[in-house]
Amino acid sequence: MKKFMLISISSLLALIGVGFFGISTAQDYGYTFGFLGMQEDAHRFTAIQMPDSVPDVVALIKTIYGVDDIIEQLPFVAARNAFLLADAYYGHGSADQELTYEIQPSVIGKILHGSKNFEAFYQKVRINIIGYLIENNYSNFNDQPYPQGNSAIVAQSGDFKILENITQDDGLDTLLKAKLEVFRSDFANLKKFGNYLNFKKIAIDAEEYSDLGTLFMFKNEQDLRGLGYELISWKSRINTDPDYRRHNIMTAFSNIGNVRLIKPGEIFSLTHELHYSPYAGDGSKPFVDGYATLGGVVEMVYGGGLCGVGTAFYQGTLTNLGLALLKYRAHSIYYRNLYEAEINGIVILEPGLDATVYDPYFDVKVQNIRDYPIIVVFNFDGLSGSVEQMFTLSKAQDRGSFEYVGTYKKGGLKCFTREINGENRTNCYGQIKNF
Structure with missing residues (x-):
């Protein structure tokens, strides 16, 4: 038989605070009352039935006060939301499970306070968790975060801009949509009365962690800037x-993936990523025949002009300190009209920053020596007169430098030296001309 008792409203709230959010059951509820000051209602008594569930408590408070919209009537009673969240996913089943990660109540409150809407709140919570995963070497980020396509991310005016967001859900989205449903359904009231509530931490247990699967490290520009x-x-x-050369450069960029993540410790071999073989059978696009310089002789070969990809990758990663250069070689003949470019906003006219690729002999190979992914982007639509871009996105500490030092002759060669990231690099050429 259920018990009945005579109780004041302030006692009821105290009872709810202890009985429903007390030590023995706190892990099962989303947040507790932070303010119970209703002394003016202490004279109000009623015969009540002790509730068995969260919805019963909500109905009970509504009955006592005779109102439908508790939030608008009583500033302390974001109670409806508190109880609804208590009935949500957050703590269920986690009491005896090992937690892999948790966002503390104070952090949740700050995120809520600084978010204009639920979408912004959701994005900040997601990036909070992604940041944790990066710091703890999560190995299952999608290394091709965007479908093959040109200009999903572009470099402009010394900054980057994302033009195509990822809308596909991953395992983290599935998890967060369940955990944050109450925030989604009543965000305005939760934000309005958040100062009166003590939020429960948002936790990910070991089982949930193992089920995350392949994740997008970022889905939009705000994500990357937040990281x-x-x-x-x-x-x-x-x-x-x-x-032929424009076609092969565009095809190579597409085969690489246009937007790629180089994970911590990963060695990125450009010749491997080109998918050079016409018989690869992996869905990559084939190249066409074109001219290439082999042993100082210009010949028509399959994939001619791919040195333009090697040069783009070398120049575009030149001053990223997080990418250690493992393998590289310049040409013996320098073609001004093929290799001159703008690097970090500086127009490069002097030779010395080209790269040749010819599998398996010549490659541009780098390794990510940071403990976070580095993003490389390849943009070109294949049209004559279009902008060809290659750039990297990572942390400010990775910003290096380069400076032209000078030139000298060595035998029949003309050599050019630059200081790149504090070290001199010299390339020498037998001929310098237009193609």
Whole structure:
């Protein structure tokens, strides 16, 4: 038989605070009352039935006060929301499970206070968790976060801009949509009365962590900026190359993936990523025949002009300190009209910053030596006169430098030296001319 008792409203609230949010059951509820000051109602008594569930408590308070919209009538009673959240997912089943990560109540309150709407709140919570995953070497980020396509992310005016957001859900979205449903359904009231509530931490247990699967490290520009990513190094040029060369550069950029993550410790081999073989059978696009310089002789070969991709990658990653250069070689003949470009906003006219690729002999190979992913972006639509871009996004600490030092002759060669990230690099050429 259920018990009946005579109780004041202030006692009722105290009872709710202890009985429903007390030590023995606190893990099962979303947040508690932070303000119970209703002394003026202490004279109000009623015969009540002790509630068995959260909805019963909500109905009980409504009955006592004779109102439908508690939030508008009573400033302390974001109670409806408190109880609804108590009945949400947050603490259920987690009391005896090992927690992998948790966002503390104070952080939740700050995020809520600083968010204009639920979408902004959701995005900040997601990035809070993504930041934790990066710091703890989560290995299952999608290394091709965008579908193959040109200009999903662009570099402009010394900054970057994302033009195509990712709308697809991943495992973290599935988890957060369940955990944050109450915030979504009544965000305005939760934000309005958040100062009166002590939020329960948002926790991810070990089982949930293992079920996250492949995640998008970022889905939009706000995500990347929230993670502290900046435009670090970039190369661009107006591409007026012959048709075959423009086709092969565009095809290579597409085969690489246009937007890629180089994960911590990962070695990125450009020749491997080009998918050079016409018989790869992996869905990559084929190249066409074109001219290439082999042993000082210009020949028509399959994939001719791919050195333009090697040069773009070398120049675009040149001053990113997070990418250690493992393998690289310049040409023996320098073609001004093919390799001159703008690097980090500086127009490069002197030779010395080109790169040759010819699998398996010549490659541009780098390794991410940071403990966070570095993003590389390749943009070119294949049209004559279009901008060809290659750039990197990472943290401010990765910003290096380069400076032209000078030139000298060595035998029949002309050599050019630059100081790149504090070290001198010299390339020498037998010929310097237009193609």
